[in-house]
Amino acid sequence: MANPESTSELVRxxxxxxxxxxxxxxxxxPIGSSKINDTYRAKSANGCQYFVKHHIxxxxxxxxxxxxxxxxxxxxxxxxxxTGTFRVPQPLGIGKVSDxxxxxxxxxxxxxxxxxxxxxxxxxxxxxxKGPERFGFDIDNYIGTTPQLNGWKESxxxxxxxxxxxxxxxxxxxxxxxxxAEQLLANLPVFFQDTTIVPSMIHGDLWSxxxxxxxxxxxxxxxxxxxxxxxxxxxxxxxxxxxxxxELYEAYHAHLPRALxxxxxxxxxxxxxxxxxxxxxxxxxxxxxxxxxxxxSNLLDQDTMF
Numbered sequence: 001m002a003n004p005e006s007t008s009e010l011v012r013x014x015x016x017x018x019x020x021x022x023x024x025x026x027x028x029x030p031i032g033s034s035k036i037n038d039t040y041r042a043k044s045a046n047g048c049q050y051f052v053k054h055h056i057x058x059x060x061x062x063x064x065x066x067x068x069x070x071x072x073x074x075x076x077x078x079x080x081x082x083t084g085t086f087r088v089p090q091p092l093g094i095g096k097v098s099d100x101x102x103x104x105x106x107x108x109x110x111x112x113x114x115x116x117x118x119x120x121x122x123x124x125x126x127x128x129x130k131g132p133e134r135f136g137f138d139i140d141n142y143i144g145t146t147p148q149l150n151g152w153k154e155s156x157x158x159x160x161x162x163x164x165x166x167x168x169x170x171x172x173x174x175x176x177x178x179x180x181a182e183q184l185l186a187n188l189p190v191f192f193q194d195t196t197i198v199p200s201m202i203h204g205d206l207w208s209x210x211x212x213x214x215x216x217x218x219x220x221x222x223x224x225x226x227x228x229x230x231x232x233x234x235x236x237x238x239x240x241x242x243x244x245x246x247e248l249y250e251a252y253h254a255h256l257p258r259a260l261x262x263x264x265x266x267x268x269x270x271x272x273x274x275x276x277x278x279x280x281x282x283x284x285x286x287x288x289x290x291x292x293x294x295x296x297s298n299l300l301d302q303d304t305m306f
């Protein structure tokens with residue numbers, strides 16, 4: 001959490017930057033804090049409101065890395081907006097303060113998601129939006145504070161292999177789990193036999209804390225970690241850390257039916273996010289990673305995958 005001195009500096013920096021459409025910020029009210037960022041509602045002298053996200057630089061992420069993280073977030077917000085589906089906050093720009101950097105977007109008055117069926121329909125529409133015929137994104141970004149590699153690949157299996165290996169290489173897995181991780185990487189193509197994958201625009205971090213509704217009950221998504229990828233990969237973190245009901249998934253799969261092997265791939269997409277949480281937050285997530293790796297290993301030991 002930022003201290004009062006850094007908050008005062010943030011107000012000065014906001015006013016000097018002109019990012020709040022030239023308005024003079026008179027009040028900065030905390031609206032949330034996480035292990036990653038502090039967030040605020042900035043209110044101008046004429047009553048306009050803006051959303052501000054502040055990241056404090058530290059030994060793991062210096063000021064330049066903070067700026068790059070927010071540049072990637074702006075690119076992600078813009079990509080989501082281009083699909084013409086969900087409401088997505090309009091990014092306004094990035095600024096520096098002595099202890100880090102900040103991002104300014106439009107302010108949306110959020111309320112809990114109430115229409116999960118509509119959300120599922122819009123998620124399917126976003127995944128069906130036309131895009132490139134390869135997998136990746138124009139720039140690398142972050143999943144939490146972990147760099148997320150987005151180099152373009154013609155093959156989804158190759159792209160996913162790169163993603164998983166990057167996480168596994170950092171993870172403090174015990175010897176057996178590490179062998180199982182290597183087994184998964186070596187056999188990844190097996191999970192995609194006879195599967196045609198069309199690149200979808202993926203939010204990338206779509207847990208229940210990164211979606212809501214606006215004042216008109218229109219679904220809103222934010223805090224993305226985007227890429228063009230397999231639509232099923234989106235559902236991994238939703239199952240792990242979402243409070244989403246059956247009506248959402250039923251509405252989604254009415255437009256994008258479960259493909260052959262869906263249930264066997266699901267643990268892989270959950271594993272990516274669990275290992276990332278292990279790498280960011282420590283051993284509290286280790287047992288869950290070990291259990292998922294064992295489930296995947298058991299699948300590979302079966303005589304017939306599909």
